[in-house]
Amino acid sequence: MTQDTAADAPAGGTGSSDPASSPSRTPQGRPRRALRLAAAALAGLVMYLAFPPNVLGPDEGGSSGLWPLAMAGVALLALALRGLGLRLAALAGLLCGLFFFVPILPGLRPIGTDAWLGLSxxxxxxxAPMxxxxxxxxxxxxxxxxxxxxxxxxxxxxxRFPLGGFPWARLAFSQTDTPLTGYAALxxxxxxxxxxxxxxALLAYALLAALRHRLRAAALGLAGVLAVPLAGVLIPTGSGNASRGEKEAVVAVIQGNVPRSGMDFLGQRQAVLNNHVARTRELAAQVRAGQVPRPDLVVWPENSSDLDPYRDDEAYEVIDGAVKDVGVPVLVGALTLTPDGEQVENRGIVWDPETGPGDYYTKRHPVPFGEYVPFRDLLTGFISRLERVSRDFARGTMDNxxxxxxxxxxxxxxxxVAYDGIVRDxxxxxxxxxxxxxxxxxxxTSLPWQQLAMSRLRAVEHDRPVLVAATSGISAIVAPDGRLLEQSREFVPDIQVASVPVRTSATVSDRLGALPEWILALAGIIGLGAAVRARRRPEPDTLEG
Structure with missing residues (x-):
């Protein structure tokens, strides 16, 4: 049988070995191939709709999108690929990927249409290989x-590859606040x-069995489709893991907002800093007036000060004044120069009202082409826009x-937040x-909503409250079970205050670390080995073959 004829072989048969008689290589077979490719492209669009902010109801993007469509998209792709030859299947996979990533990554358009389409x-x-x-x-x-x-x-x-990879838009990130969310804790x-x-895939199996009038097999597949989310619901998460006497902390998140959006939002660095200082002083006034409880800590976002407070006396004074006013430690997001002045560090600095700046975390995974330019000498000669990244960001080496x-x-x-290992650490x-x-x-764009969805899944994965502090939104305070306690709108100043549990227990996911991913990825390789051995066998009609 040729590579492109497996789908057209009769059940239990091997099909014709004559390429000339292959339905997919004849004019009659071309519509079938076109239909398969169209179904694969449609599968990509269906999966895209499972991600936020594509939602129904009043949540306005805060949930995980039309989450059942993630399963429907996988089912449609599996049906489109079933029995195809490798080359045609790879083409179908590429089409599926394009129709998935192009609509899910348009937030990159402010950087450039070429960046958006190139990354997609x-x-x-x-x-394609998948x-x-x-x-x-x-x-x-x-x-x-x-x-x-x-x-x-x-x-x-x-x-993971290349340049540290880009784990955005994983299927898991469509499953915030769904019956499947609990699997993250395991x-x-x-x-x-x-x-x-x-x-x-079980949905595809059930549909295929039903079309072949194998009702028992269809029922088995449908039972599996229902059992997977049911098992997820039974996994205890968040509040179900609460222990007596656990500590609580009152936390505050500051969203100062920016003068303007787009690539030039940092053109007024002093204004961005002043916005976050003003909101912090407003919080201090609310505390003194008894309008909100006194927080134990305050969080500012990344880039809240792009004026290096270690080198800029004015930036130091305004930050220090705001921290003294609120009277509690503030985690300040700031850009600082390395001692040699050659690189930039993206830091979260603990600023104490009495002792000033102290401990800090430096971002370990700078953004390629955004915070550093790989192969700078070569690429800047062709892409002049890369010259805007005048200094590469240094990689942090300390614990976060x-x-x-x-x-x-x-x-x-x-x-x-998209990288499992960094969040686990x-x-x-x-x-x-x-x-x-x-x-x-x-x-x-959709990117802030998708980032919020990731943060909510991380809360369940590690049984921790998550504080999302964004310069312009979306900021949020997330409970350990993934519920949104507070959520801001975009491009408005905001002050969020809430009481959250401080937990130190480890989830099963924390204990297992990266092991589940390695085991499941290896299982995929084992499946390919089994497929190579069974390639000449008759087509199975059941899960057991």
């Missing part, structure tokens, strides 16, 4: 399981992605945990997670 194409490429693998395992036993494992393997590679984002893909008042804070900065031994971010460049 780069990310879509990862779907789709080829899905087509290959579709003729093996337990193919829904292998399909889900291959999805995790794709996210594993995409989140195996982190990878297990949540696996559960989502498995439910989708700092003592802020009564609590140990696990700090992650901006898109670091922050949660290990800390009582509260903080996401300091600056979304002004990407304001009024």
């Amino acid at each position: 194409l780069t990310e879509a490429v990862y779907f 789709a080829a693998g899905m087509a290959l395992v579709s003729r093996t036993r337990l193919w829904p399981f292998w399909t889900a494992a291959l999805w995790v393997a794709q996210e594993f590679v995409r989140g 195996g982190g984002a990878p297990l949540t992605s696996f559960a989502t893909a498995l439910a989708g 945990q700092v003592q802020v008042g009564p609590a140990v804070i696990g700090d992650v900065i901006c898109f670091e 922050a949660a290990n031994g800390s009582g509260i997670l903080v996401v300091q971010t600056n979304n002004a460049t990407y304001g009024r």
Whole structure:
């Protein structure tokens, strides 16, 4: 049988070995191939709709989108790929990826249309080998399981290579506040992605069995589709893990806002700093008036001071004055120069009202082409826009945990929230997670909503409250079970105050670390090996083959 004829072979048969007689290579077979490719592209759009801010109801993007469509998209792609040859399946996967990433990443348009489309194409490429693998395992036993494992393997590679990877838009990040959210507490984002893909693949299995009038097999597949989210609901998370006598801390998040959005929002650095100083002084006035409780700690966002407070006396004085006014430690997001003045550090600085700036965390994963330019000498000759990144950001080397008042804070900065290992390190031994971010460049796009969804999943994954402090929004205070206690609107000043638990216990996900992802990715490779051995066998009609 040729590579492109498996889908058209009769059930239990091997099809024709004559390329000339292959339905997919004849005029009659071309519509079938076109239909498969169209279905794969539609699958990408369906999955995109599962991500925020695509929601129904009053939540306005705060939930995880139309979350069942993530499973529906996986099911549609699995059906489109089932039995296809490797080359056609890879093309279908590339189309699926393009129709998924192009609409999910338009927040990059302020940087440039080329950056948006270029990154979308780069990310879509990862779907091509995954789709080829899905087509290959579709003729093996337990193919829904292998399909889900291959999805995790794709996210594993995409989140690491090249340049540290870009783990945005993983299936798990569509599952905030859904029946599948609980899997994060057991195996982190990878297990949540696996559960989502498995439910989708089982849905495809049930539909395929029903079309072939195998009602018992269809019922088995449908039972699996329902069992996956049901098991997720039964996993205790958040408030279900609360212990008697656990400490509480009153926290405050400051959103000062920026003079303007887009790439030039930092053109008025003093104004950005002054906005955050003014909101902090307003908080201090509210505390003195008894309007809000006195916080134990205050969090400012990333880029709240792009004037180096160690070198700029005026910046130091206005920050120190605001911190003294509120009277509690403030975690200040600031850009500072390295001692040699050659690089920039993106820091979260603990600023004490009595002793001033002290401990700090430096961002460990700078953004390629945004905070540093790989192959600078070569690329700046072709892309003049890269000259705007005049200095590369230094990589932090210290742990991302700092003592802020009564609590140990696990700090992650901006898109670091998408990286499992960095967030896990922050949660290990800390009582509260903080996401300091600056979304002004990407304001009024889907990216701030997607970042908020990631932060909510991280709360469940590590059983920690999460404080999201953004210069222009969306800032939020998230409970350990992922509920939004406070949420700001974009491009308005905001002060958020809430009481949150300070927890130090470890979830199962914390204890297992990266092990679930490695095991599931390896399972995908094992599935491919099984598919290679079984490639000449008759097509299975059941999960057992």
